[in-house]
Amino acid sequence: MFELTVTPRFYETDAFGHVNNTVVTGWFETARSPLFELFNTEGNKPAELPLILARIEVDFVGQIYYGSDVLLRTGIERLGNSSFVVLHQAWQNGKLVARGKAVQVHFEHDKQASSPIPVAFRQVLEQHLGALPEEKSL
Template sequence: MSGRVERARRGQYRHFLPIQTRWSDNDAYGHVNNVIYYHWFDTVVNRWLIDNGLLDIASSPVISLVVETGCTYFESVTYPETVDAGLAVERVGSSSIVYVVAIFRQGSDEAAAQGRFVHVCVDRATQRPVPIPDAMREKLRALLRD
């Protein structure tokens, strides 16, 4: 292990998506279950791609597959609550994108949870890695961290 993870702040993220928790998100301990955070990570990344015209779920010739995820939890979130999923890009490679995602309770400047989400662009038909399309690379620049 590399040690303690520094808790992220809102200012480190370039895009936010409000997400309403659901009754079924809570677990037996009365807080949102850990697996739900991964749903939120997937949602904020893919929603950004769709909203920016970079992903047509049914027909894009290049799609992105998740090859790595991770999450560090700092405080509990519960239902009913709306959270803000923050999104930024840490690195853009030749075929991979490393997104950094954080979940913020509304009104909080510190992340309740934060993680990494790595996509690899692949040809839809062959499922083999391909270079990130130029249009995608250009739009990802807006999400890059300083």
């Protein structure tokens, strides 16, 4: 599991005074950065990483407000042959406020096709397999 704390910025709020729903998908993408780094063994440019995003989903289970940090948790739910499902949670003031999933696909850009996740990457991803805690404190 990976954790990252973000501080909501004023411009990320909407007319209702809470963080706009479009912001959360960006936070979750930022929270996947450690996973991107796992696949960047040769100092590749981002466009050369052997990953593409196939799907994202977000459930908003509480309102997120400006003025309090948000803890993001990231883990791996499932590993397939050429894809894996990333789990996300967002916590503010001890409450789960959003959860989501992202499907990442191991991808060969030159062939424009998915390919099996290499064993070395699979072994690292397996270390992060499992459900995320349903409580803020571990």
